[in-house]
Amino acid sequence: MLTKITCVLFKCKEINFHPGLNVVLGTDDAKNSIGKSSALIAIDFVMGGDSLLIDKTGTIKTLKHHEYNFEFIFNQITYYFSRSTSVPDMVSICDSNYKLIEKISTEDYRRKLKLLYSLDHLTGSFRTIVSPFSRIWHKGASDPDHPFAGDPREASSIGIERLIDLFERTDEILEERSALEAHNQRKSLISKSMAAAIIPKITKTKYKENQQKIENNIIVIDELKKGFTGALSAYETLFDEGLRALQHQKIDLINERNLLRTKIDRLERDISGVTTRVTANIALIAEFFPNVDVQRLEKVEAFHQDIGRLVRRELKKELAELSSKEANLSALISSIELRTHKALEAKGTPEDLFARVFELKDIVDKAAEENRYHDQKEAVAAAAKQSKDRLEKVYIGIFAEIERKLNFKLINFNSAVYGTENNAPQLRIKSANSFSFISPTDTGTGKSYAGMIGFDLAMISLTRLPFLIHDSLIYKNIEVPATRNILRLLAAVKSKQIFLSFDEASKFGSKAANMLHHKAVLKLNKDERLYNMDWKVMKEDA
Helix, strand or coil, rough: EEEEEEEEEECCEEEEECCCEEEECCCCCHHHHHHHHHHHHHHHHHCCCHHHHHHCCHHHHHHHHCEEEEEEECCCCCEEEEECCCCCCCEEEEECCCCCCHHHHEHHHHHHHHCCCCCCCCCCCCCHHHHHHECCCCCCCCCCCCCCCCCCCCHHHHHHHHHHHCCCCHHHHHHHHHHHHHHHHHHHHHHHHHCCCCCCCHHHHHHHHHHHHHHHHHHHHHHHHHHCCCCHHHHHHCCHHHHHHHHHHHHHHHHHHHHHHHHHEEEEEEEHCCCCCHHHHHHHHHHCCCCCCCCHHHHHHHHHHHHHHHEEEHHHHHHHHHHHHHHHHHHHHHHHHHHHHHHHHHHHHHHHHHHHHHHHHHHHHHHHHHHHHHHHHHHHHHHHHHHHHHHHHHHHHHHHHHHHHHHHHHHHHHHHHHHCCCCCCCEEEEEEEEEEEEECCCCCCHHHHHHHHHHHHHHHCCCCCCCCEEEEEHCCCCCHHHHHHHHHHHCCCCCCCEEEECCCCCHHHHHHHHHHHHHEEEECCCCCCCCCCCHHHHHCCC
């Protein structure tokens, strides 16, 4: 736990803390600008927070950059640290005299605090866990309708994940969530591959057409089999993988040769089209346009003839290369045809029968391959849905348990604060992305803030949440009798820490006032402010 903060700019020089309730006590006339909220911001700063650096209270602007030294005790071991506003991304590990031993990053310091507070088994970072429960003026996290949100703009899903984490139920959803993410990634990959035509995109209509095509062609193949009277080995030739591979190779080569022939035809047309364009007409042009520069036209035509010869030479070169490739392909095709013919002849299989079965078999295989991709897509989608349904059931079980525990505590809190006749606020987690936290019949401001305090006390009781920070602002709208009862509940916390700024103690009766004075770690007034400068006065003097 946090045991001490020192700062040379503190009027009191140091603040010492103890287990349970730690009160920063203001005046009975609720004097502002004496440092109550600033003291809580300083506590948040030594807990790894950055709200002090945003400087909405003007602390750094007035005091300039400064340093805080602080101590923690865990398992009877004292740890000494120092953090400066001038280098906020570093924290110093110190000895008992605050001499530097080692500097670490603020992120490493937060990880160290997470470990020291025995939170290392939780998924969230230290600040993610504790920040929503540091309810300080100008910092945020004070919306009574969103009691576990770290920021007003934070998505509800993040707050719900935090709640699951604090109740140590995250592991139960990680495995199923990972499985769902894997299924969704496969769905996305298949969809993108189909969109890019890497694999065929098959509609349900096309799928049914393929099924019919497969059935029909299998029937035809069976009929061919029945009608073939040759030896069994000859029939087996129809499905000889080596012969089928040769046939596929032949088809690929023929397709390649057809493309080459298309290119050859185009080149031949291009070559025949490279002709002189002006020579025969120069005389005619001179007749109709006596002033034309004939010599210039002849130079242009000579240039065109040179270009034509160059183009023709290049086209002929390319044509020769393509023709050579075509000849090689034709030779390969002939070789394959000869090998196929010999193999079929040796097995007594007619070539036309082989070609027909090969064609049918290819149609069946292509249709089956297309449908296989469709089946894979459907299977992945079904697996993703099943995984999502299982995850939803896990969530429902976790939400029900968290609701039960928290709402039971809230009922007890409400009974202790308002009596049994008042309805307690209730948490309802509708899904992983939606929740509500309201009192069913009482939506008053005071009741809302009291409900948030009750939620915090429930969380510090039910989870490993190590501390709460409450500014006096959240108590201002709560009725005096209710506040008096809340203070009694805060004072009953023993093992963990609550940092509370409060004023107007006498308004809540002598018993509450005595308790607040007894729990006070710092008493502030217009003469005894937190810091040794009063920037409100400085502004007025300026």
